[in-house]
Amino acid sequence: MVNFESPQVMPEHECEPNDTKPESFLHLFLLAYRSSVHETTGQTPASIVMGRELRLPCDLKFGYTPGDDVAGEDYVSTLRQRMDNIHERVRSNIQGASDRMKETYDINANDGRYQPGNQVWLYNPQRRRGLSPKLQSSWEGPYEVVTRINDVVYRIQKLPRGRPRVVHFNRLAPFAGNNDEQAEARVRHVSPPDSELSFEEFMLLHSNGQKARYGVTREEPRDLFQAPADFCLAHCVAADLRMSRGIALTFKKAFGQLEELRRQRPEVGRVLQITAAEQEKERSVFYLVTKQLSHHKPTYQTVWDTLVELRDVLLSQSISSLAIPKIASGLDGLDWRVIRSMLEVLFRFTGIEVLVCCYNPRRSLNEKTVDCFFYQTSRCKNGSFCRYRHGPEDDTIRDEMYLRRGAVLRSPPSRAACG
Structure with a gap:
């Protein structure tokens, strides 16, 4: 934290060309x-x-x-x-x-897979006065692993006859000795994260509801068809292209072009496209084929394969903005948290922005649908600014909870007292 002396308030104070006082530039720094x-x-x-x-x-x-x-x-x-x-x-x-x-x-x-007898470095920074910290070593050793207490804790001993120490594996690094060819071959190579994560690996990590957030998707309560003009649209359909319910019916009425879609031979896992020139509009529309028949349900595997195909199509056409509804999570019945994690994982290295429009025309944008837990326990301090619903307008329920907790209710002032 930078500490400045409070400058004296002077009328029409201006910085001189050769003024080097820090407080003279404080207002510019804050701006x-x-x-x-x-x-x-x-x-x-x-x-x-x-x-x-x-x-x-x-x-x-x-x-x-x-x-x-x-x-x-x-x-x-x-x-x-x-x-x-x-x-x-x-x-x-x-x-x-x-x-x-x-x-x-x-x-x-570090993966922490050391065995008894392995030699390691120990991270133990010690600062000595008179020497620059950049010239001092933060690692000391070699140490020898004596016992593996558990997956992350080891007992080590400095060679040749040092006192045993118990340390976390994050403070250890492999000791390679001299820089000979064999030691260099043992150096662990850290590769960048694999963007081509397999479906099985993804489900192993995220099927239990664990979220993946890399800044790819953004949810907004807005109408999908009112998205900015530079955003392309996409939604899920069946291979039979019936589109008789839900948002698919809205797409069918708005864009049509069923014959053009059938000429592209819809199959599960493919992405159909109506370009802006074909529909004489500003943006393209993508149809994600995630199931064979309209009355069927898609699987996470088919949604994954279709999103991979969609990603490749968007990259080949240099499209960087995409607007979608909560795909495969309405009538299709899949968990939106898993679908959103798929989008985050598959599109995280592409630079493509995915806008998720979750507008419901039957519900007001300002309507609150989730009850506030703290209001139910009479502890919410946000009042009308709370993001969650505070129950009925009258305070009957809350007053009963006050009485159960032994609190004394304050009766409202009478009209006579209010004047």
Whole structure:
């Protein structure tokens, strides 16, 4: 943390050309920091705190795009919804950054498979005064593995006759001795993560609900057909192309071109396409064939194969933006958490952005459908700003819970007392 002395407030204070005092540039530093996008959150500190970007000097010089004139309660609700969306994206970006950090750590981490008698280095940084830390060694050894206590803890002893120590395997590294050819051959080669993860390996990792977040997908409560023009659309269909229910029926009415789709010989695992030129519209539409007949159900295997095919098609056509519904999770009945993890794993190294539109026209965007746990236990401090539902308008249920806990209810003031 940088500590500056508080500068004296002077009228019309300006930085002199040769002024080297740190406090003279503090306001410029804070302006740059608050208006810069953070690598982890993906947002600027100003937008996270205030719900809008700062007005920079260039905006005063060249002007800026005016926003909608909103006043009163509409302004409050609009600002609240905008900040909720910003905070939701921040949480998603932080989760993605955490997953990437964990993956990088797992790649570089030692596997810890040492056996008694193996020689290892021990990470034990010690700083001596008078010497630069860059010139001091953080590893010492060689040590010999005496006992393997469990998968991650070892008892080691410094050669030739040192005292035994119990350490975690993260502090150990293989001791190769001199740099001869045999020692170099024993050096572990760390390869980049394999983008071609097999379906069996994926299901082994993520079939239990474990999420994979690499910043590929972004969920928004918006209409799929109102997505930006540079986003292509995609959804799941059967090989018979009936499209008689759900969002498939909406696609059929909006885009048609069934004869063109049949000419592409639909089969399970293939991706059909209607280009923008064929439908005389701004974007292409992709049809993911995940099952043979409309009354059948797809499997995770067929969805995986179809997404692999979709990824190859998008890369071959240099398409970087894709908008989809929650595919294979509505009438098809698959778990959306697993499907989203598939998208994250398969598209993580492609640079393709996947926008997931989960808008329900029968439900208001501001309607809250999940009950607040803390409100039910009378401990929610967010009030009307809470993201979750606070039950009925009257406080009968909450008052009964107060009485059960032995709390004293405060009766509302009478009208006479209110004047």
